[in-house]
Amino acid sequence: MSIFPEILDVADRFNLLAQQKAAPRGEIRVHCPFCAEIVGIADRGFHLYLNPVKNTYHCFRCQEKGGVAKFIGLLEGKGEQEVIDEYKAKHEAARRKKRKKKTWEDHPAMKLSAHQWKLMGFLGKIDGKMFHTSPNYARAVLQWAWREWQLFTSEKSKEAFHVLLLGKYLANEKAAEDFVRKTERDTGIESLWERAVKMHQLPKDLWAEWAKRADVIVRELVEAIRNEEKAADLEGTIQRELQKMKERTA
Numbered sequence: 001m002s003i004f005p006e007i008l009d010v011a012d013r014f015n016l017l018a019q020q021k022a023a024p025r026g027e028i029r030v031h032c033p034f035c036a037e038i039v040g041i042a043d044r045g046f047h048l049y050l051n052p053v054k055n056t057y058h059c060f061r062c063q064e065k066g067g068v069a070k071f072i073g074l075l076e077g078k079g080e081q082e083v084i085d086e087y088k089a090k091h092e093a094a095r096r097k098k099r100k101k102k103t104w105e106d107h108p109a110m111k112l113s114a115h116q117w118k119l120m121g122f123l124g125k126i127d128g129k130m131f132h133t134s135p136n137y138a139r140a141v142l143q144w145a146w147r148e149w150q151l152f153t154s155e156k157s158k159e160a161f162h163v164l165l166l167g168k169y170l171a172n173e174k175a176a177e178d179f180v181r182k183t184e185r186d187t188g189i190e191s192l193w194e195r196a197v198k199m200h201q202l203p204k205d206l207w208a209e210w211a212k213r214a215d216v217i218v219r220e221l222v223e224a225i226r227n228e229e230k231a232a233d234l235e236g237t238i239q240r241e242l243q244k245m246k247e248r249t250a
Contacts, residue, residue, distance in 0.1 A: 003091040007055045007068045014075050019046040027051050034074060038062035104131045104138065109146040116188055120148045153189050160192040161199055161211055165218040168200075170225070 008028060011018065016030040023029050032048035035041065039062045047061035058065035069087070070080040104110065105128075117125040122145065130138040160180045167176020180193040199211055207215070 002055065003087045004055065004068045004072075006052060007050050007057060007071060008052050010068060010072055010075070011050055016048075017046075023049055025051070026053065032059040032061060032064070034059060034064045035062045038064060104128070104135075104142065107142045107146070109142045109149065112145070112149060113188060116149070117145065119187060120145065120152050122148075152187075156183060156187060156189055156192060157195055158210055158214065159183070160196040162214050162218060164193070164196040164200055165215060166222070169218060169222040 011028070011030055014033070016033060019029040028050045029046035030048050030050060031046060032043035035043035035047065043059070043061055045061070048057060048059040048064075050057050055068045056066065057068075057071050064074075066080070069083045072078075073080045073083040076083070110125075112125070114125040126138060126141055126145075130141070160183065163176045163179050164173070167173040177193055180196065184190060184192050199207060204212070204215070
């Protein structure tokens, strides 16, 4: 794979006007930007041929020709070797960045706050000392914590969907959203409400199985509530049910 860009992309970057019809051998003809200086008259006849296969150019008017590195150099006012050195340096920097060894600090579990670790049941967040004293154990703890966090966020997402359904069926979606927004603030999990809304907007046959089960459960719950409560006290009912849900998930 070449470290240099495609010559057609370079021509496009410098806004070189191309002829709509392709030349023989799949080459592209453009107005030559070098003719004005070499010949003394600007090119208006698409004399510069760009070969995308060989990544080369050749003007049949001023006879300027070469590879893409020279092409870039002429357009940017640099020498060909300078361009080659620049692209080699960029390529090497990208290669080193790709090969950079990840450290324990890069693990996603380390991005979680101490509060989030405690929400999962841990006494606290591990620190760098453990990686010096017991590196294998520390890595195992990180993997464990990350699995627990994924399960935790999944449960909170399902809880948010339950609350959304409860709010919709009891005609108090605002109270439901307020409850979920508070959960977002308390846990640091973003967009719980938006994810619940997105799921609800899908056709029901595309809902996840747990969402379909949640719908059945919430409908039964709402029916029981409506049989026991007066419509005038519906808002209070929502608040009590949301509080019950909060206690169950605390």
